[in-house]
Structure formats: C-alpha cells, structure tokens
Amino acid sequence: MDNHKPSKDLFVPVEKQEGEAEKLSRPSLSFWQDSFVRLRKNVGAMIGLVVLILLAFMAIFGPYMNQYDAYEQDLQRAKMPPKIPVLENISWLGVDGTLSSIKEAETVEAAREKALARFGGDEETITTNVLTEPSGDQLARVEGIQDVYAAKEIETNFWFGTDSLGRDLWTRAWEGTRISLFIALLAALIDMVIGVAYGGISGYYGGRVDNILQRIIEILVGIPNLVVVILMILILEPGITSIIIALTITGWISMARIVRGQVLKLKNMEFVLASKTLGAPDNRVLRKHLVPNVTGLIVINTMFTIPAAIFLEAFLSFIGLGLPTPIASLGTLINDGFDSLQIYPYIMIFPALIISLIMIAFNILADGLRDAFDPKMRE
Amino acid sequence: MSQESLLEISNLKQHFKTGRHSVIKAVDGLNFNIYKGETFGLVGESGCGKSTTGRTIIRLYDATEGEVYFNGENVHGKKDKSELKKFNREMQMIFQDPYASLNPRMKVEDIIAEGMDIHGLVENDKQRKEKVHDLLETVGLDQEHANRYPHEFSGGQRQRIGIARALAVDPSFIIADEPISALDVSIQAQVVNLMKQLQRDKELTYLFIAHDLSMVKYISDRIGVMYFGKMVELADADELYKNALHPYTKSLLSAIPLPDPDYERSRVRFNYDPSDHDTSEEPEFREVGPDHWVLCTTNEFEHYKKQLATV
Ligand SMILES: Nc1ncnc2c1ncn2[C@@H]1O[C@H](COP(=O)(O)OP(=O)(O)OP(=O)(O)O)[C@@H](O)[C@H]1O
Numbered sequence: 131m132d133n134h135k136p137s138k139d140l141f142v143p144v145e146k147q148e149g150e151a152e153k154l155s156r157p158s159l160s161f162w163q164d165s166f167v168r169l170r171k172n173v174g175a176m177i178g179l180v181v182l183i184l185l186a187f188m189a190i191f192g193p194y195m196n197q198y199d200a201y202e203q204d205l206q207r208a209k210m211p212p213k214i215p216v217l218e219n220i221s222w223l224g225v226d227g228t229l230s231s232i233k234e235a236e237t238v239e240a241a242r243e244k245a246l247a248r249f250g251g252d253e254e255t256i257t258t259n260v261l262t263e264p265s266g267d268q269l270a271r272v273e274g275i276q277d278v279y280a281a282k283e284i285e286t287n288f289w290f291g292t293d294s295l296g297r298d299l300w301t302r303a304w305e306g307t308r309i310s311l312f313i314a315l316l317a318a319l320i321d322m323v324i325g326v327a328y329g330g331i332s333g334y335y336g337g338r339v340d341n342i343l344q345r346i347i348e349i350l351v352g353i354p355n356l357v358v359v360i361l362m363i364l365i366l367e368p369g370i371t372s373i374i375i376a377l378t379i380t381g382w383i384s385m386a387r388i389v390r391g392q393v394l395k396l397k398n399m400e401f402v403l404a405s406k407t408l409g410a411p412d413n414r415v416l417r418k419h420l421v422p423n424v425t426g427l428i429v430i431n432t433m434f435t436i437p438a439a440i441f442l443e444a445f446l447s448f449i450g451l452g453l454p455t456p457i458a459s460l461g462t463l464i465n466d467g468f469d470s471l472q473i474y475p476y477i478m479i480f481p482a483l484i485i486s487l488i489m490i491a492f493n494i495l496a497d498g499l500r501d502a503f504d505p506k507m508r509e
Numbered sequence: 510m511s512q513e514s515l516l517e518i519s520n521l522k523q524h525f526k527t528g529r530h531s532v533i534k535a536v537d538g539l540n541f542n543i544y545k546g547e548t549f550g551l552v553g554e555s556g557c558g559k560s561t562t563g564r565t566i567i568r569l570y571d572a573t574e575g576e577v578y579f580n581g582e583n584v585h586g587k588k589d590k591s592e593l594k595k596f597n598r599e600m601q602m603i604f605q606d607p608y609a610s611l612n613p614r615m616k617v618e619d620i621i622a623e624g625m626d627i628h629g630l631v632e633n634d635k636q637r638k639e640k641v642h643d644l645l646e647t648v649g650l651d652q653e654h655a656n657r658y659p660h661e662f663s664g665g666q667r668q669r670i671g672i673a674r675a676l677a678v679d680p681s682f683i684i685a686d687e688p689i690s691a692l693d694v695s696i697q698a699q700v701v702n703l704m705k706q707l708q709r710d711k712e713l714t715y716l717f718i719a720h721d722l723s724m725v726k727y728i729s730d731r732i733g734v735m736y737f738g739k740m741v742e743l744a745d746a747d748e749l750y751k752n753a754l755h756p757y758t759k760s761l762l763s764a765i766p767l768p769d770p771d772y773e774r775s776r777v778r779f780n781y782d783p784s785d786h787d788t789s790e791e792p793e794f795r796e797v798g799p800d801h802w803v804l805c806t807t808n809e810f811e812h813y814k815k816q817l818a819t820v
Pocket residue numbers: 525526527533534535553554555556557558559560561562720
C-alpha cells in the first residue's frame with residue numbers, strides 16, 4: 131500500500147503571481163454607460179429611437195410648417211386630396227392632388243357619364259380612361275380622375291389634404307400627434323410616480339402595510355379596466371384632463387407591482403443589509419441602494435406604458451368617449467376619417483400611419499432597452 | 510490570550526412568524542461568550558440558524574428574547590441615535606455571497622467609503638480617496654480598482670472589497686458569515702489568511718460562521734456547534750477535535766476528508782440520529798470538562814464526564 135504514497139518532491143509550488151492576476155484590462159464602465167453601449171449596437175432599437183425623435187420633432191414643429199391653422203374651417207376647400215410638391219410625380223403614392231373613381235355600366239358611354247357625374251360634370255378638369263370594353267356579360271369600366279386643385283382653383287398645396295370641414299390635415303395630424311403624445315407622456319409620468327411610491331412603500335415596509343396596500347390593488351384589478359375608464363369619462367367633463375385621469379386611475383398598478391416585487395427582492399439582499407449594519411438610515415438605503423437598482427425596470431416599464439396609453443386614448447376617442455370635437459388627437463382624426471374611409475381614404479391613412487409608427491417605435495425601443503439593461507447580456 | 514469577554518450572549522432567541530400559527534425557531538436559547546481578540550467559530554448544518562444568530566447579534570433582526578452584551582452594554586436595549594451609531598462602528602459584518610453583497614450600481618470607492626460617509630469620518634474628498642486607497646491596499650487590491658464597478662471583479666476580490674468596507678469604520682468585532690464558502694478552494698486560503706493577518710494587525714475579534722469544520726479548525730480558537738437553533742457543544746478548537754462528546758459533533762468531524770489515503774481508507778462516516786438521545790428530561794447546557802460545554806441531560810452528563818475522564 132505504501133507505494134501509493136506520493137513522495138513530497140513530486141510537488142512543486144506554483145509561483146505566486148498575485149500582482150498580475152489582480153489587473154483588470156477592460157475600461158471601467160458604469161451600469162448606464164455599459165447599457166448604452168449595448169443599446170447602440172441594437173439596430174432595431176436605434177431605428178425606433180430615430181423614428182421617435184423625428185415624430186417628436188414633427189409634433190412640435192409640424193403644425194407651423196404651413197400657413198394653415200388646425201381649427202380654421204373653410205367649406206370651399208373641403209375634402210381636398212393630399213398634394214405634395216415633387217412627390218406628386220410618383221403616381222403610386224397618390225399625393226398628386228387628384229381623386230379617382232371607377233364606374234361600371236352597359237356601354238362605355240354610360241360609364242363615362244357616370245364617372246363625370248361623380249365629379250360634378252366639370253369636363254375640363256376630369257380625365258377619363260376606359261379600363262375595359264364591354265364584352266359578353268362583362269360591363270364597361272371607366273376611370274374618372276379629377277384634378278381637384280384645378281377644379282377648385284386652389285393654388286396652394288395641402289400636403290395631407292383637408293377634411294370634410296376644410297381644415298388642413300397636415301396641421302391637424304401633427305397637432306393631434308402632439309396632443310396624443312402629451313397625454314400619453316403625462317399619463318405615463320403620473321403612473322410612474324404613483325406606481326413607484328406605492329410599490330416602494332409596500333415592498334420596503336412590508337408586513338401589515340404591504341398587506342393592506344396589496345388588497346386595495348387586488349380590488350382595483352378586479353374591476354375591468356375599461357369599465358372604470360368609461361365611468362370616469364362619463365362623470366368628468368370631456369377633455370384632456372379627464373382623459374389623463376381616466377388613463378392613470380388604473381394605469382399605475384402594473385408599475386406598483388413591478389416595483390414592489392423588485393424592492394421585496396432587493397431589501398433582503400446582502401448589500402442592503404451591509405448598508406444597514408453600517409448604520410444607514412432608511413432614506414439612504416432607499417436613495418443609494420434601492421432606487422438605483424430598480425431604475426432600469428422603471429424606465430423599461432414606462433417605455434411600454436406610453437404606447438399603451440396612446441392606444442387607449444385613440445381607442446376611447448374612436449368609440450366617441452375621448453376628446454370633444456374640435457380638438458385633434460390621433461384618435462379623433464382616425465375617427466373622422468373612418469366615416470368616409472371608402473371615398474376619401476387619405477383622411478384616415480395619415481393619422482393611422484403615425485399612430486402605428488409611434489407604437490412600433492416605442493415597443494422596439496423598449497425591447498432594446500430591456501435587453502440592454504439585462505446584466506446577463508453583458509459580454 | 511486574555512479571557513475578558515467582549516460579547517456575552519444569554520438566552521438569545523429568534524423566532525420567525527411564518528403564518529398565523531406557525532413559528533420557525535431559528536435560534537432557540539443560545540448562551541455563550543466571545544473573548545477579546547479570539548476567533549469564535551460557529552458551525553452547523555445549513556438552516557440551523559447560524560446566519561440568524563449573526564444577524565440578531567448585529568441587530569439586523571430584533572431578538573425575540575434574550576440579551577446580547579457588548580463590552581458590558583446591552584445591544585438590544587433602548588438606545589438613542591448616537592449610541593446606536595457607536596455600535597454600528599464597533600460591530601461589522603462580512604457576508605456570504607460576494608455577488609450579492611456589493612451594490613452593482615456603486616463604484617468600489619463609494620462602496621468602501623459608505624461607512625465613512627454615514628459616520629462622517631472624513632472631511633473632504635481628498636481624505637476620502639486616501640483612506641479608500643489605504644483600505645484597498647490593506648486587503649491587497651490595487652488603488653486603481655477604486656473607480657471600478659463590482660461586476661468587474663472576481664469572487665475573491667469582491668470578498669476583499671467587502672472586508673475593506675467593514676474595516677472602514679474601525680470595528681473591533683467582525684461577524685464573518687460564511688465568508689469563504691462561496692469561493693473557489695484556491696481563493697479560500699487567501700481570504701482566510703487576510704482575515705488572520707488583519708486580526709493580528711488591528712486586534713480584531715471574530716465570530717466566524719461556517720457550515721463545515723475543516724476551515725474553522727484552522728482559524729478558530731474556540732468552536733461552538735449548533736444544531737436546529739441550539740448550541741450542542743462548545744470547546745476549545747483542539748479539545749473539540751480531540752474529545753468531541755456530542756454525537757452531532759462527532760458526525761460533523763467524521764465528515765471531514767483529509768488528503769491522506771491511509772486515513773481516508775479507514776474513515777467511517779458517522780450519521781447523527783437525534784432520537785438516540787436520552788429523553789427523560791429537557792437537556793441543558795452543562796460544563797463537562799474545563800471550558801467544554803455540552804447540551805445534555807443529567808444521565809448523559811455523567812456518561813460524558815466518564816468518557817472525558819478515560820482519555
Ligand atoms: N426572515 C426570516 N423569516 C422566516 N424564516 C427565516 C428568516 N430567516 C431565516 N429563516 C429560517 O430560519 C432558519 C435558519 O436560517 P439561517 O439562515 O440562520 O440558517 P443558516 O444556518 O445560516 O444556514 P446556511 O448555512 O444555509 O446559511 C431557516 O429554517 C430559515 O428558513
């Protein structure tokens with residue numbers, strides 16, 4: 131058995147090289163710098179960010195880019211199709227200031243009559259194209275195209291056209307974007323403040339306080355959100371304030387829950403205990419240890435709340451519970467356009483495009499932020 | 510070594526209410542002293558209440574019952590703010606998990622200086638930096654590390670940052686809650702040696718918590734063995750190794766592997782069965798030999814005494 135015993139001289143101590151092992155080569159980056167570096171590498175998120183910056187820029191300056199006012203009505207120039215200089219030459223974009231309509235009849239002549247009648251018979255500004263000759267039981271189809279700007283003798287361009295009351299849609303679309311964004315940002319901010327305070331208190335103090343606060347949330351969650359919102363709107367005067375109140379009345383709950391969960395987890399972490407054993411008072415623990423560690427989640431959650439608020443505002447306006455008539459918001463604009471979607475599709479398309487862009491951009495950016503803040507993504 | 514007590518713990522209890530009627534007796538009547546300048550090892554299996562003991566002593570939890578005297582003063586008694594702050598400086602803690610014990614959003618400099626900030630120990634930024642650099646050097650790290658964030662360090666380095674943070678307020682007593690059990694074996698000795706050296710340089714007293722006896726033997730002067738919230742045996746480290754009396758201690762000892770093939774071949778692992786005990790009466794903590802305490806009934810007491818006399 132003894133031959134299994136290794137002899138001492140087989141072991142050579144490894145040379146100590148502590149000095150070198152302690153060296154760190156990577157540049158020192160704070161959590162936020164590190165996250166930003168990762169965010170910058172995320173192409174989707176950067177596109178989302180650029181789109182949002184452009185939209186915000188337009189929401190601020192767009193309404194001042196032409197001479198029209200968002201509320202000035204003029205029935206003389208109602209329902210003008212969009213006309214944008216330069217782009218008007220690209221026919222498939224449909225921004226050349228013309229309206230077209232296809233009519234069918236037994237003969238080519240009858241169809242042409244119908245097409246002319248559709249635009250009030252002013253032959254000078256209408257061109258007609260025969261699409262199909264009648265053959266067998268196939269009817270004749272004639273397309274009538276009217277240059278509306280020539281017909282109404284309007285010299286200026288309405289980039290997004292005008293609505294049924296002759297208001298300039300470019301101005302109204304950006305005005306609406308501005309109001310929608312304002313409502314959503316304010317609602318998200320209020321949600322954040324209430325949610326963080328509520329969830330923070332609930333999580334940090336725990337016990338009885340937590341118990342009571344959580345029961346209140348459960349009751350609020352139990353009532354369908356839309357019912358609460360609709361009741362609120364019915365009670366309050368319609369307007370921006372009441373929409374914001376309606377959006378925030380239940381909107382803060384998800385934030386409160388996320389923050390509470392996070393604080394519950396963090397407050398028993400050893401670095402918080404270490405701070406307490408050093409004698410740190412509660413407010414220092416909250417300020418230095420808890421808040422900085424939940425900020426990432428708060429930012430991400432807020433980024434997801436904003437598009438949700440925009441959508442809810444649009445939805446409420448669309449079902450007629452939103453802002454009262456003269457005020458433009460993306461929701462009211464879509465609602466207006468929806469009434470004449472088949473004849474004047476452009477009235478709805480532009481605000482619908484803008485709202486889609488906002489929603490997509492916010493969601494992609496929020497997704498990117500979530501990945502960027504996730505320490506497991508660190509290389 | 511002087512035999513003057515720094516810490517006296519009498520009948521300490523910590524019960525957690527986990528439901529309306531269920532209570533976890535994490536610590537259930539502890540009595541022991543810690544002498545000035547010694548290292549007191551506290552061992553026991555996972556969940557037996559070692560961390561809870563440490564955290565109750567340092568007042569992270571309010572004790573359900575019992576007293577802790579530090580330098581003759583009751584730690585858990587009513588205190589005003591300045592007295593509490595004095596305690597916070599005297600007693601510090603080193604934590605188990607090096608990944609959870611440093612705030613990931615703070616620079617190493619701010620982590621180490623936190624105690625100095627709270628207690629207003631430095632007057633200006635320059636002095637703060639100097640002290641942080643000194644502390645980093647003390648624990649064997651580079652000055653340059655002050656401006657970095659915890660995630661850039663290895664487990665052993667983080668643990669040393671945690672030690673520097675504790676040292677920043679000049680404590681005289683440090684509770685080390687399994688400071689090495691989350692570390693790689695090759696790093697464990699490094700941290701233990703650092704702690705030993707600091708003890709010599711700064712005349713520190715340690716309560717060293719661990720869940721196995723192998724490393725504790727090396728660092729401790731006296732060792733207390735805990736089992737389900739109670740201390741079952743307490744003796745000098747050597748005495749405990751040579752003459753373990755309580756069957757639970759014996760079982761712990763039998764679990765230590767040694768790098769000696771002959772010994773390993775003959776090593777018999779010994780399982781502890783709590784039902785083997787004499788149940789005629791409530792066991793009490795009694796002094797079987799000089800400074801050797803065992804939790805036992807009167808019958809067992811006589812038996813242990815005889816056992817001790819034969820060796
Ligand atoms: N805050 C608490 N609330 C309720 N029960 C707790 C709490 N803290 C600890 N316990 C329970 O008390 C018992 C002792 O836990 P403790 O953390 O002191 O064990 P330990 O000996 O340190 O174990 P380990 O070696 O795993 O660290 C466990 O059963 C644990 O579940």
